[in-house]
Amino acid sequence: MFQILVVEDDKNTRRLMEAVLLSGGYQPILAEDGVRALKLLEQNKVDLIIVDIMLPKLDGYELTRTLRNCGDTTPILMVTAKETQADKREGFLAGTDDYMVKPVDEEEMLWRIAALLRRSKIANEHRITIGKTLLDYDCLTVTQEGRQEELPKKEFLLLFHLLSNPNRIFTRRQLMDEIWDMGSETDERTVDVHINRLRDRFRDNGDFEIITVRGLGYKAVRCSP
Amino acid sequence: MFQILVVEDDKNTRRLMEAVLLSGGYQPILAEDGVRALKLLEQNKVDLIIVDIMLPKLDGYELTRTLRNCGDTTPILMVTAKETQADKREGFLAGTDDYMVKPVDEEEMLWRIAALLRRSKIANEHRITIGKTLLDYDCLTVTQEGRQEELPKKEFLLLFHLLSNPNRIFTRRQLMDEIWDMGSETDERTVDVHINRLRDRFRDNGDFEIITVRGLGYKAVRCSP
DNA sequence: TTTCCTTGTTCATATTCAGTTTAAAAACAG
DNA sequence: CTGTTTTTAAACTGAATATGAACAAGGAAA
Numbered sequence: 193m194f195q196i197l198v199v200e201d202d203k204n205t206r207r208l209m210e211a212v213l214l215s216g217g218y219q220p221i222l223a224e225d226g227v228r229a230l231k232l233l234e235q236n237k238v239d240l241i242i243v244d245i246m247l248p249k250l251d252g253y254e255l256t257r258t259l260r261n262c263g264d265t266t267p268i269l270m271v272t273a274k275e276t277q278a279d280k281r282e283g284f285l286a287g288t289d290d291y292m293v294k295p296v297d298e299e300e301m302l303w304r305i306a307a308l309l310r311r312s313k314i315a316n317e318h319r320i321t322i323g324k325t326l327l328d329y330d331c332l333t334v335t336q337e338g339r340q341e342e343l344p345k346k347e348f349l350l351l352f353h354l355l356s357n358p359n360r361i362f363t364r365r366q367l368m369d370e371i372w373d374m375g376s377e378t379d380e381r382t383v384d385v386h387i388n389r390l391r392d393r394f395r396d397n398g399d400f401e402i403i404t405v406r407g408l409g410y411k412a413v414r415c416s417p
Numbered sequence: 418m419f420q421i422l423v424v425e426d427d428k429n430t431r432r433l434m435e436a437v438l439l440s441g442g443y444q445p446i447l448a449e450d451g452v453r454a455l456k457l458l459e460q461n462k463v464d465l466i467i468v469d470i471m472l473p474k475l476d477g478y479e480l481t482r483t484l485r486n487c488g489d490t491t492p493i494l495m496v497t498a499k500e501t502q503a504d505k506r507e508g509f510l511a512g513t514d515d516y517m518v519k520p521v522d523e524e525e526m527l528w529r530i531a532a533l534l535r536r537s538k539i540a541n542e543h544r545i546t547i548g549k550t551l552l553d554y555d556c557l558t559v560t561q562e563g564r565q566e567e568l569p570k571k572e573f574l575l576l577f578h579l580l581s582n583p584n585r586i587f588t589r590r591q592l593m594d595e596i597w598d599m600g601s602e603t604d605e606r607t608v609d610v611h612i613n614r615l616r617d618r619f620r621d622n623g624d625f626e627i628i629t630v631r632g633l634g635y636k637a638v639r640c641s642p
Numbered sequence: 643t644t645t646c647c648t649t650g651t652t653c654a655t656a657t658t659c660a661g662t663t664t665a666a667a668a669a670c671a672g
Numbered sequence: 673c674t675g676t677t678t679t680t681a682a683a684c685t686g687a688a689t690a691t692g693a694a695c696a697a698g699g700a701a702a
């Protein structure tokens with residue numbers, strides 16, 4: 193669901209990272225050097241980058257600087273054996289958001305990842321609770337007062353996406369890019385139809401409402417009790 | 418200049434923090450307990466909070482949780498002697514952004530502060546605060562003293578544009594080119610009507626006012642308190 | 643296989659409301 | 673006082689959206 197790029201040359205560490213991220217509910221993407229990382233960044237929607245410093249071809253500092261110079265603001269977490277203050281200094285100056293010294297506590301790494309994602313406004317929950325309504329991403333289900341109901345995939349994803357950033361307005365284009373495929377050719381009216389079905393389904397829900405923002409798109413808002 | 422609130426009960430540490438922050442070019446505000454911190458937060462525009470955990474009255478965890486539950490997203494850095502993983506865990510769960518164990522390296526603290534401020538600036542570049550009024554570009558909403566209101570697109574854009582350059586005079590032509598399409602053929606009187614609606618809406622706002630500059634156009638000015 | 647049902651998409655029509663226009667009243671400058 | 677600019681209220685209009693229904697593509701069951 194949230195894609196995290198790991199840039200790390202040591203194969204064992206890479207494997208370990210992969211396992212930790214999976215256990216935290218993230219989707220890892222692996223790169224063995226900085227150049228490969230840049231290529232993968234172009235091809236994927238990456239929500240966070242974990243980068244080692246000592247890397248072949250393009251080291252962690254340079255990779256970070258390159259990205260920041262291009263205006264890329266993806267959160268970066270440096271995880272490295274280089275532990276001197278001079279190393280940290282160079283890391284932060286390059287533009288990293290956080291810096292952990294190996295060997296890292298795996299749990300702490302997950303907390304820090306969660307904090308970074310939260311801050312960069314990317315929600316990272318598998319479940320959303322709004323009043324008496326509970327959305328479960330893993331089951332595609334909505335539970336209201338004990339009643340559990342499974343929604344069609346697109347409908348669920350649409351609702352989940354809207355509710356994970358309440359009040360924020362999403363254009364039809366943005367929603368299509370997120371829920372359908374990037375650059376999907378399908379008619380934007382399709383979004384309307386799905387929204388309409390969601391409204392039907394949750395007409396007297398009482399916890400949230402999907403609001404039309406004319407000329408822009410849709411947003412979900414919590415209902416005042 | 419960035420204002421940083423330091424919540425710390427030990428007087429010597431507080432003094433030290435103050436000196437370090439000043440040397441880093443920040444404006445420190447000092448609080449000796451959590452309750453005092455909440456009061457100071459109301460009275461000041463605070464860009465970042467450094468919080469100790471063991472505090473009289475309201476501890477660091479509770480302070481953090483309180484703020485986050487109110488929707489406050491000010492970056493928080495916990496600086497504390499509590500070094501177990503369980504402590505860190507509780508800190509991150511409460512909603513802190515970073516966690517440093519005392520005794521901290523002063524330079525590293527400044528780098529981490531800079532990283533947090535950099536990120537929160539990225540997140541907030543779509544917002545304008547004028548007194549108690551907050552404009553959110555992503556939501557097209559204006560919040561005044563807790564009351565959130567959604568504006569029609571053109572109205573919002575017009576207000577946002579005026580307020581992002583306070584005191585600057587914009588001709589109707591300029592505004593049309595920015596908010597309507599470049600070289601739009603629509604009547605310039607349309608701007609007047611929208612301005613008028615904005616004035617209606619924010620008649621007794623107290624934070625800003627839209628002023629007519631006869632023969633030229635309009636400008637937004639902050640009200641003197 | 644065929645049938646039936648669920649899901650996703652498209653289309654046609656009805657409806658709505660943001661944005662525009664209009665026009666009269668008010669404010670202003672000379 | 674006079675001509676010009678701005679304010680204000682109200683009516684209008686069309687593009688944007690809602691909605692119902694039909695269609696297509698797959699999967700499950702018979």
